[in-house]
Amino acid sequence: GAVVSQHPSWVICKSGTSVKIECRSLDFQATTMFWYRQFPKQSLMLMATSNEGSKATYEQGVEKDKFLINHASLTLSTLTVTSAHPEDSSFYICSATGTRSHGYTFGSGTRLTVV
Amino acid sequence: GQQLNQSPQSMFIQEGEDVSMNCTSSSIFNTWLWYKQDPGEGPVLLIALYKAGELTSNGRLTAQFGITRKDSFLNISASIPSDVGIYFCAGHIQGAQKLVFGQGTRLTINP
Numbered sequence: 001g002a003v004v005s006q007h008p009s010w011v012i013c014k015s016g017t018s019v020k021i022e023c024r025s026l027d028f029q030a031t032t033m034f035w036y037r038q039f040p041k042q043s044l045m046l047m048a049t050s051n052e053g054s055k056a057t058y059e060q061g062v063e064k065d066k067f068l069i070n071h072a073s074l075t076l077s078t079l080t081v082t083s084a085h086p087e088d089s090s091f092y093i094c095s096a097t098g099t100r101s102h103g104y105t106f107g108s109g110t111r112l113t114v115v
Numbered sequence: 116g117q118q119l120n121q122s123p124q125s126m127f128i129q130e131g132e133d134v135s136m137n138c139t140s141s142s143i144f145n146t147w148l149w150y151k152q153d154p155g156e157g158p159v160l161l162i163a164l165y166k167a168g169e170l171t172s173n174g175r176l177t178a179q180f181g182i183t184r185k186d187s188f189l190n191i192s193a194s195i196p197s198d199v200g201i202y203f204c205a206g207h208i209q210g211a212q213k214l215v216f217g218q219g220t221r222l223t224i225n226p
Contacts, residue, residue, distance in 0.1 A: 004157075006157070032212055034213065034214075041221075042218075042219075043203065043216045043217065043218050043219050044158070044203070044216050046213055046214075049212055049213055091155075093157045093158075095157075095214075097212075103148075103160060103163055104148070104160075104205075104214055105160070106150075106157035106158045106159070106160075107157050108156050108157045109155065109156060109157045111155065
């Protein structure tokens with residue numbers, strides 16, 4: 001079945017630094033990838049949708065200059081949290097869908113803690 | 116943004132009991148998905164529904180795509196401790212790439 005690998009699973013960084021999170025589709029071509037943010041005891045909040053080779057489409061209220069998304073290949077998308085602050089601490093999850101699948105496969109998530 | 120109303124928000128049951136949860140929306144969906152999320156993990160797909168009226172089972176899990184295309188339910192029979200977690204419904208509006216998620220149902224099982 002479709003597998004999405006997300007790395008790292010957790011990261012601690014200092015305030016003001018940038019953090020990159022990778023999302024890879026291991027056994028299918030991911031034409032579209034999605035990035036979510038999840039606060040404790042809450043549902044997944046979509047941040048942005050990225051199609052391979054195109055600029056990401058950001059949801060209302062999500063700062064595109066702060067959350068940089070790159071989807072340069074059919075198997076890799078990255079989310080970079082720039083100039084991170086403690087309020088950016090959250091659980092970030094990616095998902096991917098491909099040309100042969102109706103399903104949306106999720107990565108295992110990245111716990112970001114900004115200190 | 117578009118929201119799915121998922122209920123109940125939480126359930127506390129005894130091991131062996133059956134569980135039922137549902138999602139409703141004011142919009143028509145052409146796909147309904149049910150996910151389970153364990154702590155510190157991403158959601159894992161349980162059941163996918165693509166047609167109005169479709170009833171699909173996956174082991175002890177059964178889900179149905181409502182005939183009006185605005186609702187779906189998930190049933191779990193004979194619950195076991197590993198069923199503990201948060202269950203999310205998600206819907207796919209026709210023509211839209213993104214999924215809309217329900218608020219989640221947190222399931223706790225007393226042994």
